[in-house]
């Protein structure tokens with residue numbers, strides 16, 4: 258998945274030059290290719306990147322991630338130019354909930370509150386009361402008045418995990434991330450048999466029977482923190498394999514094994530250095546969010562940031 262080394266050096270140099278010229282900041286998700294993470298000013302999970310997008314004083318944000326993340330950056334920093342190096346980098350999970358479908362569900366459940374996982378479109382966020390990430394979802398749900406029903410969109414596994422963490426019944430949406438939902442209990446058992454000394458860490462987008470077997474459940478940022486502080490010296494990692502790179506960088510003396518070889522998100526791998534360079538040259542494609550959606554979605558995102 259890495260570009261040729263000579264090419265990487267030259268492209269990285271060019272990107273650095275263009276970044277200064279454009280007064281740009283490059284934000285990259287942990288699932289991005291290693292060379293893209295290396296060229297970024299900040300690498301993080303959805304919550305960390307949303308904070309960076311809200312706080313940056315750069316004029317241009319290059320978002321190396323998927324569409325909904327760049328949309329969130331535009332919502333939080335509407336006056337800035339937000340560029341997504343690969344316009345086709347969508348998220349199949351986010352596509353599983355549409356604004357009309359969420360509106361219809363709200364009408365069926367009088368008085369309900371809607372919590373939208375950030376892995377959702379701007380239009381769905383605009384229908385929601387508050388957003389959450391996998392790092393803060395239990396905290397966000399616990400902050401809601403207990404007498405109100407809560408619709409949780411779009412990830413059913415995260416909804417189930419949050420429900421068990423908070424003791425609060427949630428109305429689930431039938432969406433899932435294909436990368437995490439495909440991880441099986443049998444694969445965890447096989448990985449554990451191969452590395453009996455390793456701690457098993459999984460993402461809350463995993464199915465309940467996988468979460469049941471884990472030693473620790475965390476967001477990607479939480480996994481890095483855990484790996485640094487846990488006494489274990491090796492870990493089986495149940496999330497997209499891009500995370501192995503920052504984990505190894507953060508903990509060079511520890512060992513990390515993927516829970517399953519299929520845990521790769523094709524959308525996250527669409528961004529290359531060549532495309533990062535091109536968006537900085539062209540200042541396009543730009544992410545735009547219609548003001549009537551943007552303002553409502555911003556309330557839900559800001560509420561989440563204030564809570565966490």
Ligand code: SF4
Pocket residue numbers: 323347348349350351376434435436437497522523524525
């Ligand atoms: S890993 Fe899953 S949730 Fe993340 S972008 Fe890919 S499909 Fe979407």
